[in-house]
Amino acid sequence: VAGVAIGKAGAKNAAYLAVQILGVSSEALHRALIDERQANAEAIRQKNTDLNL
Known part of the structure; x- marks a missing residue:
């Protein structure tokens, strides 16, 4: 059984899964x-890298 979060990030993770x-x-x-x-x-x-400049 897999569980993923809700919202945009959860949808993206569900697609990856x-x-x-x-x-x-x-x-x-x-x-x-x-x-x-x-x-x-x-x-x-x-x-x-950009953040560390």
């Missing part, structure tokens, strides 16, 4: 999720 589950049987979804997470990580690193 759904894609992660479906990615077990779909290489394209699996790769898309990995790419999305890498892009998010890079955006966070950039925001952190």
